[in-house]
Amino acid sequence: MSISILETKNLTHIYSKGTTSQVDAIRDVNLKIEKGELVGIIGHTGSGKSTLIQHFNGLLKGTSGTVLLDGKDIWEDKSKIRNVRFRVGICFQYPEYQLFEETVYKDIAFGPSNMKLSKDEIDRRVRNVIKFVGLDESYFEKSPFDLSGGEKRRVAIAGVMAMEPDVLILDEPCAGLDPKGRDTVLSLISQYRKSTGSTVLVVSHSMEDISKIATRVLVMNESKLAYYDTVDAVFSHSEELKSMGLNIPALTSLFLRLKEKGYNVNTNIYTLEKARDELLTLLKGGKSE
Amino acid sequence: MISDITIGQYYKGDSFVHKMDPRIKILITVIFIVMIFMCKNFLSLLLAGIFLVASIFASRVPFRMFFKSLKPIVPIVIFTAVINIFYIGGGKELLSLGFVSITSKGVFTAVFMAVRIVLLIMSSSILTYTTVPTMLTDAIERLLSPLKIFHIQVHTLAMMMTLALRFIPTLIEEIERIMNAQKARGADFENGSLTDRAKALVPVLIPLFVSAFRRAYELAFAMNCRCYTGGAGRTRMKQMKLHISDFAALFVFAAGFVGIILINKFFGVVI
Amino acid sequence: MKSYIEFEDVSFAYDEGEDNPVAENVIENMNLKIEKGDFVAVLGHNGCGKSTLAKLCNAILVPQQGKVYIDGTDTADEDKLYDIRQKVGMVFQNPDNQIVATIVEDDVAFGPENLGVEPAEIRRRVDEALKNVGMYEFRTFEPHKLSGGQKQRVAIAGIIAMKPDCIVLDEPTAMLDPRGRREVMDTVKRLNEEYGITVIFITHYMDEAVKAKRVIVMDKGKIVLDGKPKEVFVNIDTLKEIGLDVPEATELTRMLIEKGVNMPVDILDVDELFSYIIKLTEEKN
Incomplete structure (x- = not known):
C-alpha cells in the first residue's frame, strides 16, 4: 500500500472579520494525497484553492484542523516550519517576479543555500535542475532580467525544483504564456514527475491542461473540497462542475452531450486520437440506441 | 501589519463633512492643527477636543475608524511621553531615581503632548476619511496654484500625490506576494540578527523595485495614450463650489481659534 | 477613399541598444487595411510583432519606412498626435498599470479631462461609459478592490469615455481568469455590435480570435493568414507550424x-x- 504523502484533517481557515482584502477561506477539508500523484487543482477565483495550497507548506496555519506531511503534523514543532517549506515547494503565480539575483545560477541556488547545503551539493542541484526546465548551462552566467518571458518563468520554476521537494506545488504555471510556452511548461512538469517520482500539484484554470497531465483532480468550491478523484470520475460530474462555474474539457463535453442524446459512447475522452476513434466507431458501427 | 495603514483611506458617506468643499476642509484642518499647538492650558485643550469630537459626529464616520488610525502611532505617542516625563524639569518632584527625577511639570507636559499628537492624527483622519483622495490632491493643487508664479509645477506635484495614493495598496499587495514567494524558497524574515534580517530583505526589495519601475513605465505609457500632457488645458469632472455652509464652518473654527487665545489669556498658561 | 486604418508598406525596428544589438525589423513591409466597424483579432505568439502593430495604430510608434494612416491622417504628423490618440484608444495587458485614479469614476474621467471636455459633459460620458461596460454600480469603488476582469472593464470605460472610433486591446485577457476573460470579450463584442466601435483585439488565445469578424495571424513581423475565422482556422498546419493553437x-x-x-x-x-x-x-x- 502506498503512503499518503500529504494529508489534511478537518482543515479550516476562517479569516478574521474586518479584513478588507478578498478572502477565500477553507472549511473542513479532508484529503489524502498519495505519493507520486500529479494532482490538478481546479476551482474558480475565490474558491479557496490558493488558501489551501499555502497550508501545505505552512505559509498559513489553519484556524483548526491539521496538515500531515508523511504522517507527521507540520506544526508539531513550530521552529522547524522552514524544513516543511523545503519539503513542500510552492511556485507561485507569475514566479518570474521573484527573481532577484545577478545571475541565473545564483538565483536557482537561493533555495538550496537557504537549506544550508554544501557547495558541491548546491552545484549538483543547480546543474541537475536546469535540464529539467529545458535550458542549459550556458544560461548560468546570464542575468535573469535579460531572459525572455518564457525563459524567466522556467528559471523561476527551477529555483523551486532545486530544493528537491517531495511535493512540488505550482500555482498557474502557464498563466500569461503563449501556446508554445504553455506546452513547454506542461511537458517539463510531466517529465519532472516521471524522472523524480515526486508528487506534483498543479493549480490551473484550464481544464484541457489538467485533463492532459493530471492523474487526479481536486475541485474546490465555495471554501469546501467538492471532489478529489480520478480525472474520469471528476469530469463525469459535468452538471455539478458547471454549477460551480467550471467547464469541462471541450472534447469531453462533446461526448457527454452525445451520450445525453442517447448515443452509446465513452465519455472519458481527453485526446484528439481517442475522440477520433470513438467517433469513427459511432459513425461506422452505427451503434446508436 | 502593513494593511493597517490608513493613509488615503476614504470612508464612504454623505454627511455634511463629506460634502464640504475640500479646500475649506484642508484650511480648517490647518487651522485646527495650529489651534492644538496654541493650547497652553487644559481648558483650551478641552475646547479643541470638543471641536474634534463635534467634527467626528458631523462626519458620521464611526469612532472605531479613528482608533484604527491611531494604532500605528501608539509607539510614537509613548516615546514622546516618556521623553517628556524624564527631561522636563520644574514643579513638584514626584519621584527620584538617583540621576533621573520625575516632576509634576514633566508628567503634565507628557500628557499634554500625547493628547496633542492624538488630536493631530484624528483631525487629519477626518480629512482623509471624508474626502476622496483625488479631490484632496485636486484641492491641494488649487490651494497651491498661486505658487505657479514661482514656476513651481503645482499640477505635477498633485498628480504625483494621486498616483502615489493609487499605487500604495497595489505595492503593499505586491510586497506580500513577493515575501510569500521567497519564504517558500526558505527565506527567513523573522529570525537572526538585525543585519541578517536586513539582508533577508534584499530578495524582496529587488523584485519590488523592478516591478515598480515596470509599472511606472507602463503607467506613463497608458497616460500618454489617454492624451495626458500635463496640467495645461485640462478640465475637471468634479467642480469645487463654495457654499454658505463652507464659510459657516470656517467661521466656527475661526471663532474657536479666537476662543483658545482668550482662554490662554484669562486662565493662565500652564505649559 | 482610404480605409479607416491603413498600413502602407510599413517596416519598423526598435532602436539598437544594449538589449537589442541588431535592429531587426519587428514589422516588415506590412500592408493592411481595416474598415470602420470591423472586429479584427490579431493572433500570434510572443515576439511576433503584434504588440508593435498595436502601438503603430495610435502613433506611440511611428514607422521608419512606409506610412500608417488613421482616418486619412498620417501618424507621423506630430500636430495631429492627440487627435489620433483620441480616435484610437488603447487598453493594455496589466489592468493595474493603466488605472490612474483612486476611485473608479475619477479614473474614467481622466481621458475626457485631458481632452478639456466640459465638466457636465464629462459626467455624462463617464456614467454612460460605465453603464456600457456594466460597471456603473461600482463607480465609487477603489480599483484595487475589484477583480481583474472588472479592472479591465474600467480601463475600457476610460477609453470609450474619450469617444474613440476604434479601440486597440493589447492582450487584455492574458492576466485574467476564465470569468474575467469572458467578461472582457463580451464587453468588447457588445461595444462593436451596438456602438459600431472598431475593435483590434490582440491575443494568443485562439478561442477568443474565433469570435472576431476577421482574424489576422502574424509571425515574424508579417501577416501569414488573414480572413474570416472559418477561412483562417482551416489552415491547421500553418498555425501549428508557428506554434499556435488550433x-x-x-x-x-x-x-x-x-x-x-x-x-x-x-x-x-x-x-x-x-x-x-x-x-x-x-x-x-
Whole structure:
C-alpha cells in the first residue's frame, strides 16, 4: 500500500472579520494525497484553492484542523516550519517576479543555500535542475532580467525544483504564456514527475491542461473540497462542475452531450486520437440506441 | 501589519463633512492643527477636543475608524511621553531615581503632548476619511496654484500625490506576494540578527523595485495614450463650489481659534 | 477613399541598444487595411510583432519606412498626435498599470479631462461609459478592490469615455481568469455590435480570435493568414507550424475527414461538430 504523502484533517481557515482584502477561506477539508500523484487543482477565483495550497507548506496555519506531511503534523514543532517549506515547494503565480539575483545560477541556488547545503551539493542541484526546465548551462552566467518571458518563468520554476521537494506545488504555471510556452511548461512538469517520482500539484484554470497531465483532480468550491478523484470520475460530474462555474474539457463535453442524446459512447475522452476513434466507431458501427 | 495603514483611506458617506468643499476642509484642518499647538492650558485643550469630537459626529464616520488610525502611532505617542516625563524639569518632584527625577511639570507636559499628537492624527483622519483622495490632491493643487508664479509645477506635484495614493495598496499587495514567494524558497524574515534580517530583505526589495519601475513605465505609457500632457488645458469632472455652509464652518473654527487665545489669556498658561 | 486604418508598406525596428544589438525589423513591409466597424483579432505568439502593430495604430510608434494612416491622417504628423490618440484608444495587458485614479469614476474621467471636455459633459460620458461596460454600480469603488476582469472593464470605460472610433486591446485577457476573460470579450463584442466601435483585439488565445469578424495571424513581423475565422482556422498546419493553437473541433474534423468521413472542413467549435455528427448518424439510419 502506498503512503499518503500529504494529508489534511478537518482543515479550516476562517479569516478574521474586518479584513478588507478578498478572502477565500477553507472549511473542513479532508484529503489524502498519495505519493507520486500529479494532482490538478481546479476551482474558480475565490474558491479557496490558493488558501489551501499555502497550508501545505505552512505559509498559513489553519484556524483548526491539521496538515500531515508523511504522517507527521507540520506544526508539531513550530521552529522547524522552514524544513516543511523545503519539503513542500510552492511556485507561485507569475514566479518570474521573484527573481532577484545577478545571475541565473545564483538565483536557482537561493533555495538550496537557504537549506544550508554544501557547495558541491548546491552545484549538483543547480546543474541537475536546469535540464529539467529545458535550458542549459550556458544560461548560468546570464542575468535573469535579460531572459525572455518564457525563459524567466522556467528559471523561476527551477529555483523551486532545486530544493528537491517531495511535493512540488505550482500555482498557474502557464498563466500569461503563449501556446508554445504553455506546452513547454506542461511537458517539463510531466517529465519532472516521471524522472523524480515526486508528487506534483498543479493549480490551473484550464481544464484541457489538467485533463492532459493530471492523474487526479481536486475541485474546490465555495471554501469546501467538492471532489478529489480520478480525472474520469471528476469530469463525469459535468452538471455539478458547471454549477460551480467550471467547464469541462471541450472534447469531453462533446461526448457527454452525445451520450445525453442517447448515443452509446465513452465519455472519458481527453485526446484528439481517442475522440477520433470513438467517433469513427459511432459513425461506422452505427451503434446508436 | 502593513494593511493597517490608513493613509488615503476614504470612508464612504454623505454627511455634511463629506460634502464640504475640500479646500475649506484642508484650511480648517490647518487651522485646527495650529489651534492644538496654541493650547497652553487644559481648558483650551478641552475646547479643541470638543471641536474634534463635534467634527467626528458631523462626519458620521464611526469612532472605531479613528482608533484604527491611531494604532500605528501608539509607539510614537509613548516615546514622546516618556521623553517628556524624564527631561522636563520644574514643579513638584514626584519621584527620584538617583540621576533621573520625575516632576509634576514633566508628567503634565507628557500628557499634554500625547493628547496633542492624538488630536493631530484624528483631525487629519477626518480629512482623509471624508474626502476622496483625488479631490484632496485636486484641492491641494488649487490651494497651491498661486505658487505657479514661482514656476513651481503645482499640477505635477498633485498628480504625483494621486498616483502615489493609487499605487500604495497595489505595492503593499505586491510586497506580500513577493515575501510569500521567497519564504517558500526558505527565506527567513523573522529570525537572526538585525543585519541578517536586513539582508533577508534584499530578495524582496529587488523584485519590488523592478516591478515598480515596470509599472511606472507602463503607467506613463497608458497616460500618454489617454492624451495626458500635463496640467495645461485640462478640465475637471468634479467642480469645487463654495457654499454658505463652507464659510459657516470656517467661521466656527475661526471663532474657536479666537476662543483658545482668550482662554490662554484669562486662565493662565500652564505649559 | 482610404480605409479607416491603413498600413502602407510599413517596416519598423526598435532602436539598437544594449538589449537589442541588431535592429531587426519587428514589422516588415506590412500592408493592411481595416474598415470602420470591423472586429479584427490579431493572433500570434510572443515576439511576433503584434504588440508593435498595436502601438503603430495610435502613433506611440511611428514607422521608419512606409506610412500608417488613421482616418486619412498620417501618424507621423506630430500636430495631429492627440487627435489620433483620441480616435484610437488603447487598453493594455496589466489592468493595474493603466488605472490612474483612486476611485473608479475619477479614473474614467481622466481621458475626457485631458481632452478639456466640459465638466457636465464629462459626467455624462463617464456614467454612460460605465453603464456600457456594466460597471456603473461600482463607480465609487477603489480599483484595487475589484477583480481583474472588472479592472479591465474600467480601463475600457476610460477609453470609450474619450469617444474613440476604434479601440486597440493589447492582450487584455492574458492576466485574467476564465470569468474575467469572458467578461472582457463580451464587453468588447457588445461595444462593436451596438456602438459600431472598431475593435483590434490582440491575443494568443485562439478561442477568443474565433469570435472576431476577421482574424489576422502574424509571425515574424508579417501577416501569414488573414480572413474570416472559418477561412483562417482551416489552415491547421500553418498555425501549428508557428506554434499556435488550433480549435480542437477543427482538428478533430480533419482527422475524421482523413479517415473517410464526409464532412465540411471549416467546423470551428464543439457545438457545430455536435450537430454535424447528429446529422450524420441520422442520415445513416
